[in-house]
Amino acid sequence: VFVWGLDGMRYVYPPDTSGEGENMIDLKDVNEKPIGRMMVRQAQSTSGSGWVHYQWPRPGENESVWKSTYIVKAESPSGTVYLVGSGMYEMNVEPEFIVHAVDDAIYLLESIGLDALDTMRLRSSEFIFFDSYVFVKDMEGNEILNPMNPQLEGTNLLDLQDANGKFFVREELEILQTENECWMDYMWPKFPGGEPMLKRVFVKKAIVGDATLVVGAGYYPE
Numbered sequence: 001v002f003v004w005g006l007d008g009m010r011y012v013y014p015p016d017t018s019g020e021g022e023n024m025i026d027l028k029d030v031n032e033k034p035i036g037r038m039m040v041r042q043a044q045s046t047s048g049s050g051w052v053h054y055q056w057p058r059p060g061e062n063e064s065v066w067k068s069t070y071i072v073k074a075e076s077p078s079g080t081v082y083l084v085g086s087g088m089y090e091m092n093v094e095p096e097f098i099v100h101a102v103d104d105a106i107y108l109l110e111s112i113g114l115d116a117l118d119t120m121r122l123r124s125s126e127f128i129f130f131d132s133y134v135f136v137k138d139m140e141g142n143e144i145l146n147p148m149n150p151q152l153e154g155t156n157l158l159d160l161q162d163a164n165g166k167f168f169v170r171e172e173l174e175i176l177q178t179e180n181e182c183w184m185d186y187m188w189p190k191f192p193g194g195e196p197m198l199k200r201v202f203v204k205k206a207i208v209g210d211a212t213l214v215v216g217a218g219y220y221p222e
Helices: 035-044 095-120 168-176
Strands: 002-005 010-012 049-057 064-075 081-089 132-138 143-145 181-189 196-208 211-219
Touching: 035 049, 035 064, 035 081, 049 095, 095 132, 095 143, 095 196, 095 211, 168 181, 168 196, 168 211
Parallel strands: none
Antiparallel strands: 002 010, 002 081, 049 064, 064 081, 132 143, 132 211, 181 196, 196 211
16 A cells, blocks of 8 residues: 655655655656556546556566556545555456546546547556547447547447447447447457457546537456
8 A cells, every 4th residue: 555645756665765745746657658657646536446458567577568646635633635545456347437537537538538549549548448448429329439440430339339249339329319428249350360359338428618528448358
């Protein structure tokens, strides 16, 4: 467990106490992901907690692997507010990670509009992690954002079928006519040319300006 101030000052760091007293606000991972600022932002969020996913070497190693750190805001009896966190390497992607990423993306889109798409496309953004990424489409099935498959942007996906012939985009949008969010399962390759595998996708409606958009992300449970 580590403890920071909300200004990024590190107060508790058991693996290397010599690093205590350093300011970590500008800490970045191997992909220039601004993880120091992301951790502080999670503590400052409405919920006061959240996940940050990034690539980092295990102690004593050089190769970076995925690490997931959970952040919680804590207030001391004196009223001082701290950030408390702890992480694990190469965790399985959990449904909670997906929902959290979609909710954060919706908050960003509804706060600053479609200008947020430029940030969400970056490899250094919080919206690309493990084999997951946030995508955006409209209620007619037109893909607006797909950072891992940019060739799909500007195309209509209503006729897209999985390996079993399932029109999963159509089904998602039909459900979202009456619901605010849903999960959708379908068979899809994890990598281009790979065998179809079960993929679970969470989609949720967002109001951006005068438009209703669909924001989603998915993961492979196996």
